[in-house]
Amino acid sequence: MHKCMLAALRLNGFPCKRPENVTADDFFSSALALPGNTGNPVGSAVTAANVEKLPGLNTMGVSMSRVDYAPWGVNPPHTHPRATEIIYVLEGSLDVGFVTTAGKLFARTVCKGELFVFPRGLLHYQKNNGDAPAVAISAFNSQLPGTQSLALALFAASPPVPTDVLARALQIDGSLVEAIKSKFPPM
Amino acid sequence: MHKCMLAALRLNGFPCKRPENVTADDFFSSALALPGNTGNPVGSAVTAANVEKLPGLNTMGVSMSRVDYAPWGVNPPHTHPRATEIIYVLEGSLDVGFVTTAGKLFARTVCKGELFVFPRGLLHYQKNNGDAPAVAISAFNSQLPGTQSLALALFAASPPVPTDVLARALQIDGSLVEAIKSKFPPM
């Protein structure tokens, strides 16, 4: 019996069932069986099976996502504050990379059937390097890894990160920061 | 820079590279791209990409395996002492299940594109429920989850678990225990 089954109300802030009400379906998800809609500006879609979607993951320390990529689609630079990710390519091939805290990029092409690791908390991305759709499965060592898309965090936070902070950080004019911000609907 | 890059010699007992010698290949594996050989008595094969095979996983807290199943093949009851497993079906469909410490079996069919969770340390199995090969990818929240096949641990350990212990446990005659033991080459 896993720990959550013993909890009458909630554990880690998520609902727990009484043991007599748990079924095999609590450990099952079909959410990753269907492609996500990649008809968006970045050409990719992430479908998550984490504890918010699959309550049986509570206390389990794992979760999964499916990523669909349109031809040349990009899963833009982002971090997972609470997990290392291991990605396995189901279809197509991807150009992937992560940047260390020392500013070094580790990047390569990962083809169907191959895998790559993105260490906890580090900026990383994937790009479909072909003209057919690509698909990958990502596993995480957290039931709720969290995702922080850096373009959105920098330019589309609500309320916004102050323009002068971004201008200083990026060494660009405030007007340009504003122009980039205007591309994003606020989150 | 991840922790292992900083270690001159070894960390957790595994070799570490100096940062200047680390490359993207240290975070990459193609080991799961090809089917394992299922021509064996149980009709399944597990191919692991853990820290023993992919040193870049050291300190990462994740690993992956590919499981191939012949038609009606079985990945026999086993435990992973150090990890929860999340399994994703790539081809075919599987009958899967795990047994809780209260002796309850949670079981169901998992089809292509679907996933199921096996909680840390609990006995579980998968069976290909079709007459075509099946394939699954498993992710773990440990760089070295360990696998203890219970048939092998009980009947093929080296030296062997005493026959009278097994006879008592299984409520069967010692001669029958010996007969089962004789089916397995010692590990």
Added chain:
Amino acid sequence: MHKCMLAALRLNGFPCKRPENVTADDFFSSALALPGNTGNPVGSAVTAANVEKLPGLNTMGVSMSRVDYAPWGVNPPHTHPRATEIIYVLEGSLDVGFVTTAGKLFARTVCKGELFVFPRGLLHYQKNNGDAPAVAISAFNSQLPGTQSLALALFAASPPVPTDVLARALQIDGSLVEAIKSKFPPM
């Protein structure tokens, strides 16, 4: 003040008292003072003092059990999914062993006053190797280590593990699997 004292309702799914209601009795148990009843097919009895029995163990990360053994009695092969065990022999002498994930059995005799360690999650057993009762105390680094008796998990789960899965795993006929299953009342 330990963490649970601060919790108004529950912590980790177990009840917590308000600090003003906690007494020394919450950290005390006499449950292990009396022998368990070993009049059963395996000739052993486990009495647990874990967080289910002693709520003061909540958040403490420890628990204890007493094991009584009839002459030649066996504590049959089992695992603890969430804890390492350290066993101390109070009376008599035991033949003990555990099997590693590499299939190696580490076994020896442990006499009164001696101790042995069973690593987290690995299959292990004890057998009274004398014709007088034996007693041991086991300590765990978990407030709820869990116990999975492998004979029961394999042959007496409810609903049962499919016969063909067990037949494949054990390399025996389904009829023999059924015969063994029939020895156990379902859990």
Added chain:
Amino acid sequence: MHKCMLAALRLNGFPCKRPENVTADDFFSSALALPGNTGNPVGSAVTAANVEKLPGLNTMGVSMSRVDYAPWGVNPPHTHPRATEIIYVLEGSLDVGFVTTAGKLFARTVCKGELFVFPRGLLHYQKNNGDAPAVAISAFNSQLPGTQSLALALFAASPPVPTDVLARALQIDGSLVEAIKSKFPPM
């Protein structure tokens, strides 16, 4: 005796001293006593006292930094992959903020003697909101929290993050990405 004192060679990849060679100086640092040089484009300087600088922090799970800010200086948006940060203002006042994974900015002014918390792994920044120098002390629950400046990770990694990936992510032209990249010397 702390764990590292017991290690003859290295622990977690860092050198350990034998107990007889440890002195009080191993637990001491004066590195944060002097202001850092804020004469740089962002107008801030971080001086770290982590395990790389103070080996006695090995296995301790804490570290500290001093941040100096020129008037209106900015500690640009960054993350710490391995730690939560708690910042205490020594001189002046700061505008600080962090962005959640849901894209929400939590921001406010923090004056001399006040503190603010930046949760593990989330993008955050500080800006001196006055025309005198400001100083802060930051504490972390890791001996090596790591810092990933997002402007540098995105635009100055070595080798560089591909321009088309950044153009897609930021919804801007590749030529503009190149223009921003040109502002930064590669790391």
Added chain:
Amino acid sequence: MHKCMLAALRLNGFPCKRPENVTADDFFSSALALPGNTGNPVGSAVTAANVEKLPGLNTMGVSMSRVDYAPWGVNPPHTHPRATEIIYVLEGSLDVGFVTTAGKLFARTVCKGELFVFPRGLLHYQKNNGDAPAVAISAFNSQLPGTQSLALALFAASPPVPTDVLARALQIDGSLVEAIKSKFPPM
């Protein structure tokens, strides 16, 4: 979003807000801006900003305290059962020390701008070694480190630690133990 935001009721025994009710003030404290009152027998005062005072620290794994010292004031020997401490001197200079489990004292003077580390759970103290007030900031890798003042625990617990236990421990007469006890109001 940090974990506590997701919890409807409580997490770790502390209240959690619903995400829509969280504000920047939940991550902010001004409690350490003002000096504590050192007009007491030991000549020091500790002001804490831990999860009991700042609920936004829940699940964060950090906290802070301010310590004020009258001239020659002492923060008497104490332990923190759940955290390592890193202390930074804001004003004046301190004589500090901790005692290892091997009975070795590591001590030195720490001046303004310098820092010192007290390992988790070990007895330590600070003394203002000057005739002006001194101030320090301490950071902990726990949201609730706990403090056990050893003079109070030994001589002022409620109900009291038995006199004969203390007499044996300190190798002094019971009457002397009673005399020391009489100096302290019960806690």
Added chain:
Amino acid sequence: MHKCMLAALRLNGFPCKRPENVTADDFFSSALALPGNTGNPVGSAVTAANVEKLPGLNTMGVSMSRVDYAPWGVNPPHTHPRATEIIYVLEGSLDVGFVTTAGKLFARTVCKGELFVFPRGLLHYQKNNGDAPAVAISAFNSQLPGTQSLALALFAASPPVPTDVLARALQIDGSLVEAIKSKFPPM
């Protein structure tokens, strides 16, 4: 195979054997079978089976001690910085207690066969409350819990804790501190 078996050199600072050299004896100890010598001023003796004595405990997270008590002997107030303790009385009966960080004493009598829990890091003691020898077994959730006897840490550290610090803490004259110090040989 447990983690340490995989380490060629050392893990956590302790030696590791290569797997082929590990035997069952590495998980076994007879050190607690014989009584300790209680002919000392406190009338008690602690015999430890921790990772310093039993290398096979490395990475296991458990250890054990035997405590012998002369009639009316005392195991004087102490803390374990790294572990919760669970004590089981083998012979005789003990008066035991621990003091919380709020200064509350939880105390009671624990007889043969009964157990009591001392939370991590809190001051606790045991006293034999009878005129026959008593014996207890203690288990810890750490392979090296550490022990800090508070009388020794306060009055017998080497070099000594300054007398004025202790005088302030205990509200007694320095001459009395010196008198107590003189009772203890330096550690």
